[in-house]
Structures are given as structure tokens and as C-alpha cells.
Amino acid sequence: KEGEEVITIGKKKGIKDLPTNIAGLIGSSAVNFAEPGDKVIATPVGVDKAEYGGMLGRVKTIVPYGEDVQSLRQILGISTLVTQTKSAGESSAPNLVIITMEKDEKNKTYKWSSNNRPDRKTRLGDVLNISLTTDRKTPIQMAIPFVRTVIGLEGPTSLKGKEGGN
Numbered sequence: 001k002e003g004e005e006v007i008t009i010g011k012k013k014g015i016k017d018l019p020t021n022i023a024g025l026i027g028s029s030a031v032n033f034a035e036p037g038d039k040v041i042a043t044p045v046g047v048d049k050a051e052y053g054g055m056l057g058r059v060k061t062i063v064p065y066g067e068d069v070q071s072l073r074q075i076l077g078i079s080t081l082v083t084q085t086k087s088a089g090e091s092s093a094p095n096l097v098i099i100t101m102e103k104d105e106k107n108k109t110y111k112w113s114s115n116n117r118p119d120r121k122t123r124l125g126d127v128l129n130i131s132l133t134t135d136r137k138t139p140i141q142m143a144i145p146f147v148r149t150v151i152g153l154e155g156p157t158s159l160k161g162k163e164g165g166n
Contacts, residue, residue: 017108018122021060022101024130025094034062039133040099041113044126053113055122057101059132099130 022042026034036059043054102111109122 018101018103018110018124020100020103022057022099022128024097024099024128026062026097026130026132027094030132031062031095031097033134034059034097034132035134036060036062041131041133042099042101042110042128043131044118044120044122044128047118047120049129049131052116052118054131055101055110055112055128057099057110059097060100061098063096 024040024042038059040057040059041049041054042057043049043052047054103109104111
């Protein structure tokens with residue numbers, strides 16, 4: 001009919017903000033090194049991590065038991081992602097982790113590890129490459145063994161008892 005609305009194009013309503021918690025997958029061999037509170041850098045696929053860094057977050061929860069591939073497909077809704085995350089040689093499916101993302105309230109987005117941000121905004125449903133920091137050492141802790149080797153100093157291999165004997 002003339003004057004009848006056929007189609008309306010507009011912004012999708014309902015989801016105003018990006019979620020605070022997101023789901024991630026960790027290979028079954030790497031999950032033993034991860035723990036709640038570990039620092040996460042999540043970089044959208046297609047974004048150069050070397051140039052932009054990534055979005056900051058922390059591990060909130062690690063599902064303590066491995067789900068099978070079919071269960072993870074149903075939870076995440078993306079079948080190829082689960083298959084791709086499963087590392088070669090691993091017999092079990094990856095473990096599910098919940099990550100709490102740090103938000104930049106001013107810009108209504110996630111905080112990034114650098115001030116240089118990609119032009120494209122992060123969207124709901126983006127696939128992310130996740131990096132976890134599981135080992136924490138200060139720069140001096142990493143340098144001391146190298147310096148000892150170069151100088152030729154090695155610490156004592158055994159401690160003497162209180163009497164002074166070996």
C-alpha cells in the first residue's frame with residue numbers, strides 16, 4: 001500500500017554497554033599455571049598487538065573441570081572457536097575461564113594497555129586472542145642469574161650447620 005512502512009533501519013536497542021565479564025578458553029596444559037587474579041591482555045583478532053597492545057582484564061574464575069567440546073560449543077555458541085583453541089596433541093578440550101575486563105567509563109569501552117588504540121571500536125561478539133601473565137618476576141630477579149653466570153659467582157650449594165661443620 002502507498003504510504004505504508006516497509007522497513008525501518010536503526011540502531012539495535014537493548015545492549016547499551018559492553019559486558020564486564022567475558023568468557024575465554026585456555027588450553028588444558030596451560031590451565032595448570034593460571035589462577036584467579038592473573039592479568040589478561042585481550043586483543044581482537046585482526047588488531048596488531050605489537051602496535052596497539054590489548055584490552056586489560058583479570059581472570060575471575062577458572063572452571064575447575066574440563067568441559068567436553070560439545071558442551072563448550074553450546075555454552076559459547078561458536079563451534080569452530082572451540083576446535084581451533086584445542087592445541088595439537090591435547091586430548092581434552094580447552095578450559096573455560098571468566099575474565100573481568102577493566103572499563104574506561106569515559107569512553108564507554110575497555111581500558112587498553114597502551115594509549116594508541118585501533119580506529120575500530122570493540123563490539124559484542126568480537127573474537128579475542130587472550131594472553132595471561134602467570135609468572136611474575138621483577139626485572140632484577142631475571143637479571144641476577146645472568147649476572148652471576150657472567151661474573152662466575154655461584155651461591156653456596158649447601159648450608160653449614162650451627163656447629164660450623166659440613
